[in-house]
Structure formats: structure tokens, C-alpha cells
Amino acid sequence: MGIIIKNTEEIEILREGGKRLARILDMVAKKVVPGISAKELDVYAEKLIRDGGDIPAFLNYTPGGHVKPYPASLCVSVNNQVVHGIPTAKTILKEGDIVSLDLGLKHKGLFTDHAVTVAVGKISKKDQELLQITRESLYAGIAETRGGNRVGDIGAAIQEFAKAKKYGIVKILSGHGVGKYIHEDPFVPNYGKRGTKEKLVPGMVIAIEPMFNLGTDEVVLDKDGYTFRTADGLKSAHFEHTILITDGEPEILTAL
Numbered sequence: 057m058g059i060i061i062k063n064t065e066e067i068e069i070l071r072e073g074g075k076r077l078a079r080i081l082d083m084v085a086k087k088v089v090p091g092i093s094a095k096e097l098d099v100y101a102e103k104l105i106r107d108g109g110d111i112p113a114f115l116n117y118t119p120g121g122h123v124k125p126y127p128a129s130l131c132v133s134v135n136n137q138v139v140h141g142i143p144t145a146k147t148i149l150k151e152g153d154i155v156s157l158d159l160g161l162k163h164k165g166l167f168t169d170h171a172v173t174v175a176v177g178k179i180s181k182k183d184q185e186l187l188q189i190t191r192e193s194l195y196a197g198i199a200e201t202r203g204g205n206r207v208g209d210i211g212a213a214i215q216e217f218a219k220a221k222k223y224g225i226v227k228i229l230s231g232h233g234v235g236k237y238i239h240e241d242p243f244v245p246n247y248g249k250r251g252t253k254e255k256l257v258p259g260m261v262i263a264i265e266p267m268f269n270l271g272t273d274e275v276v277l278d279k280d281g282y283t284f285r286t287a288d289g290l291k292s293a294h295f296e297h298t299i300l301i302t303d304g305e306p307e308i309l310t311a312l
């Protein structure tokens with residue numbers, strides 16, 4: 057497909073879409089309490105998106121390599137689930153869980169993508185640290201996301217955080233270009249070598265989304281065809297922002 061550079065008008069739309077998405081995901085995250093179901097969070101997220109006149113990006117989307125469309129607006133991935141957890145009424149969040157909420161929104165035809173992992177009630181020190189380090193790695197990756205740098209610089213920055221804590225970095229899933237489509241070129245892996253891969257140029261928009269595991273980096277795909285879990289059953293965290301590359305500082309389109 058090649059990398060799609062966005063023009064000024066498209067960037068304005070992505071800015072507005074990103075702002076809406078950030079506000080909505082924050083509202084959904086604040087609903088997370090012990091006893092709530094994943095399905096309730098999904099219904100709430102979809103309502104908020106549609107109330108704003110926008111479209112949930114993931115609902116009925118069929119990613120490459122899949123046969124069935126994704127059946128929900130929100131991905132809800134609990135504990136050892138890494139990403140793409142399908143929200144059901146049977147999944148009831150409980151004290152001590154961590155839950156990744158991943159949401160995409162289509163505003164005036166253009167897509168933004170955003171995820172956070174949040175605590176359900178009180179969580180362990182170890183899990184708090186996993187969330188904090190994964191989040192910090194995202195911001196370290198974002199700091200490298202500037203015109204003239206390369207995709208490998210982002211992965212290299214993220215990777216250092218996982219290495220320091222001996223976390224597993226999920227390698228078969230990665231960040232990606234975003235905007236006209238949910239998934240565009242380039243792939244943006246959460247590991248890499250500085251100075252390698254595609255050059256970042258102003259007008260590119262990418263989603264950066266580190267996924268760190270407490271244990272192995274290996275993941276397995278569930279029978280449902282979507283949910284990725286850690287192979288060893290240990291917990292996993294995931295944070296994601298949609299970023300605009302400029303001549304100067306990167307612009308986080310999905311910032312609150």
C-alpha cells in the first residue's frame with residue numbers, strides 16, 4: 057500500500073477525531089470497577105462514539121488474515137489477554153485485575169486508534185509497575201517519533217524499557233500507520249535498531265502500541281480467532297497513542 061502522507065485538511069480531521077477518542081476512552085476507563093462486565097464497557101464506548109456522530113472503527117472490521125469480522129467496538133483484554141479480547145457479558149472484572157481497553161474511532165472518514173491498560177480496584181505492586189513501565193515506554197517511543205528519524209528508533213527506545221525489567225515484548229503484533237485505514241504502512245514494531253527501517257516524514261500518522269508481558273514474549277491466539285493471550289498465562293499490558301509526525305515535536309492526536 058505504501059505510506060500515506062496526510063494533508064492539512066486530513067490532519068485537522070484526525071486532530072478532532074483523536075480528541076474525541078481520547079475523551080471517550082477516558083470516560084470508559086473511569087467506568088472500570090470490580091463487578092462491571094466487559095460487555096457493559098463496550099456498549100458504553102459504542103454509545104459515546106455514536107452520540108458524537110462518529111463510527112466505531114473496530115466493529116465489523118475484518119483485519120488481514122481474519123475470516124470473521126470483529127464483533128464489538130471496544131477490545132477488552134483482561135490479565136493474561138494481550139490484545140483483541142472480545143467483550144462479553146460473562147467477563148466480569150474483579151478486584152486485582154488489569155484490563156487493556158483498545159478503541160478506534162472514524163471521524164469524517166478518518167481513523168484514530170488509542171489504548172490504555174487500567175487497574176480494577178487495588179492491584180499488586182508488580183502489576184502497577186508493569187503498567188507504569190509499559191506506559192513510559194510508549195512515551196519514550198513517541199519522543200523518537202520526529203521527522204528525519206526512522207521507525208527503528210521508536211522500537212529501540214521502547215525495547216530498552218522492557219529489557220531493563222526483563223519483560224517479554226510481544227513481537228508478532230506491532231504499531232502501524234493509521235488514518236485513511238485502521239491499519240496502514242509502515243509496521244511499527246516495539247523493538248528494533250536505531251537508524252533502521254522507514255524514514256519518518258512530516259504528515260505521517262502512526263499508532264505506537266507497546267505490549268509488555270511479565271513473562272515470556274510468546275503469545276497464543278484463542279479459539280475465538282481474536283484474543284491473544286500470553287503463552288505462560290502471566291499478565292500483559294498495552295498502551296497506544298495515535299501520533300502525527302511534524303517538523304518538530306511529535307503531536308499526540310489522542311491526548312486528552
Ligand code: MG
Pocket residue numbers: 169170231232263265296
Ligand atoms: Mg492499533
